Amino acid sequence: MADIVTMAKDELRAKGKADAAALAARAASGEANDQELLDNQSMIPTWRSRDFSQVPVGTPYQWEGVIYKLLQQHDATGNESWTPDTVPALWAAVSKPGETGTADNPITAARGMEYQYGLYYLDPEDSQLYLCTRTGEAEGGKVILQYLPHELIGQYFEEAGQ
Incomplete structure (x- = not known):
């Protein structure tokens, strides 16, 4: 057996x-x-x-x-x-499908993810909402970052509220 x-x-x-x-x-x-x-x-x-x-x-x-x-x-x-x-x-x-990157439906951020300029991200460490933006970069452009949004305020992200 x-x-x-x-x-x-x-x-x-x-x-x-x-x-x-x-x-x-x-x-x-x-x-x-x-x-x-x-x-x-x-x-x-x-x-x-x-x-x-x-x-x-x-x-x-x-x-x-x-x-x-x-x-x-x-x-x-x-x-x-x-x-x-x-x-x-x-x-x-890999980001969660269904998260569109709008202020009402932000993408959950992760270290090492591909971020897109003009989209909103929810930082899992501080539960805050951030807009991915960078001077000289057009909306729709992409960048892979090893940091979370709260660590790059003023460089790749701006606070967008809760």
Whole structure:
């Protein structure tokens, strides 16, 4: 009986790995949208210091409860400080679909996310509303930042109330 239970567990593990690999491949090809990644977060592996030089761009990993997509292949072996929330050139946070970036429906900010000028963001650390704006930048332009809005007031954000 123990052999049957062990075989069933091994089969479930193999199916889980195959499903996770299929989701990662669909994310890298652009077939899986952000909502699908959020809905299947339990299938997305946690980031760890490793070699990402052969990992397809767009492959999702999670770090501290946030899903990030690989932007640039790199080798992070032995670089534990290269977490997705600290290296915006390598990773972009997945935002929650349905958040439109209006003052009434702001986007929840995250370290390492792609911000868009002219949109509103809710900072999860201080629960304040911020407008992404920068002198010389047109609305619609984008920038990936490793900081939250309250840390960049006057540079990339202005306070917009609650």
